[in-house]
Amino acid sequence: MYETELKNFSIAKIADSGQCFRILPEGTGYVVIAFGKVLRVTSAGSSYRFSCDEQEFKNIWFKYFDLDCDYEKYKDVILPHDDFLKEAIHFGDGIRILKQDPWESLISFIISQRKSVKAIRTSISRLSHLYGKNIDGTHFSFPGHEILAKADEAGLRSCGLGYRLPYVLDAARSVDIGYIDLKNLGKLETSDLLKKLMELNGVGIKVASCVALFAFHRLEVLPIDIWMKRIIETRYGGHFPREYLPFAGVLQQYMYYYARLKNLSWQAFDYQN
DNA sequence: ATCCAGGAGGCCC
């Protein structure tokens, strides 16, 4: 058990921010399944309790939650008349950009295309139960590439992958044979990282951007999904403000969370697909 | 029941 006070940290908001799919409400708190481990998180007054010792917290979870980054500073970059971002950052205070496992992120966001966050969670949960390791009796690790590369199609189909099934298989095989070396991708410049990821069938600019942002912490990358398209179109006249570009990924996360959870209306916005 | 979802590939021009 490790207990600590944390600023700008909300496990609930992070769990529902659409960047990760295996932080789930359980009991009075949340359970995080990552790196083959299970971490329980509960709030205790103004502090948080984590179900691990101090050493594990500092070795693994401190980095994962990006706790050495000060998120208060993003309030200072809001442009004078940008009430939308002001609202979004206020509403989403506590969100952080995680540093997730690149392999799990890659497969997760390949699966994510044209799926709701809820449906993505379901697919990844099934995938883990079917091919992952039993960690503690009830939670299963995300399966490694060596397992998925040899997975049977019937099993994969039962995970609800739909037309993304060959994409997942191809990616697993590409990583398994070393065509994609995830350990070394982090050394690449962002544009080269995106290019390399997009060599995979089923990985376009949006999925590559999510992996770059949520696993490789490239905060300048701006993933544009249907929600961000609507936001940019209706709130920013079709162009994401260039003043925000150096950390567009972070600001985008507040906007996405705000729009999705407030279920904003888009007036006459008719953009679809 | 009908529509939507953290999109991408394959055409065609």
Added chain:
DNA sequence: GGGCCTCATGGA
């Protein structure tokens, strides 16, 4: 390079 069309399926 941009404009359409299609893709399988869970969730609301």
